Amino acid sequence: MTKYWIGVASLNHVMGGVEGGFSQLCHGKEAPLKRMKPGDWLVYYSPKRELGSEEKCQCFTAIGRVKGSDIYPFAMTETFIPYRKDVDFFPNAKEVPLHAISKLDAWQKYRSSLRYGHFEIDKAFFLVLAEKMGLPMKYENK
Template sequence: MTQKFWIGVVAGDHAKIAVENRVCAFSHGKQSAVDKLSVGDPFIYYAPKSGIGEGATIQAFVALGTVTSNAPYQRKWAHTGFTAWVHDAGYEDIREVPTKPMLEDLSFITNPRYWGMAFRRGLFQIEQQDFEVIAKAMRK
C-alpha cells in the first residue's frame, strides 16, 4: 500500500492527550476520518488554539506521528466520557513550530494572505515534500 502523508487539525490540548496516550484521532473522533489512514502513514497535528474554538492562540504544528495499528478502534476517554475512533500511533520528540514562517514553502497554501483556509478541514492529505518541510523544522 502506498504511504500517504496527512495533517490533522486539532485543539492543542487534544494533541497533548493523543501523544500521551499514543493514539491519533481526527475530525472530533469520527470513524470516517481515521479510516483514511493506514499503518505506516505519517501525520502532523496542527493546532489553531489550545481548546476547541477557544483558548490561547497557538497556530503551530504541535505533534509528529506515525500510525502503528492496522485498524481503527473505539476508545472511551475516562476524564470526559467521550468515545472516539482512534488508531494507535508512535510520536517523535519534536518542538512545536509556528505555521506562519513556513507558509511560502508549503504547496497546499495557495494564497498566504488567506492561509487559514487550508486548515478549515479536520484532516487532509498533503504531498510528501510538504510533510518533509514541516517535519524537518519540527525535529530537534
C-alpha cells in the first residue's frame, strides 16, 4: 500500500536532492529511508533557505515518488557519509508557503511533527499538498 511522507530539510539541500534524483533525510540517517518503499510519495518542507542560516523559507518545496528500494551511502566528505535513496521528483513543483495550508484541520494534526524531520501523512493531506504544488493527478496515479 502506498504511503505518503514529509521530509524536512533546508531548501538548498532539497534542491540538491531534486537535481540529483535522491532523498537524504535527518542528516543522512538510514532509518527514515528504510520506512519509504518504492511507489511511496515524499513532500519536502523547508523551514530555512540554507542550513545554518536564519533566512526563513517556510514552504513545501519538492514532491516526488520513491523509485527503488536501494539505500546507499554517499561520501560527501571523508568524514560525512550519509545515506540516500532514489526519488523521481516532479520537475515543475510550485513552492507552497506554509501559511497557505496552516489553517487546514489536516495540517493541525501534523505541524508538531516537523521537529522529527520525517513523518507519515494521510493520503487526503498529501492530495491537498500535491494539488497546491501543481502535481497533475495523472502523475499521482502513475
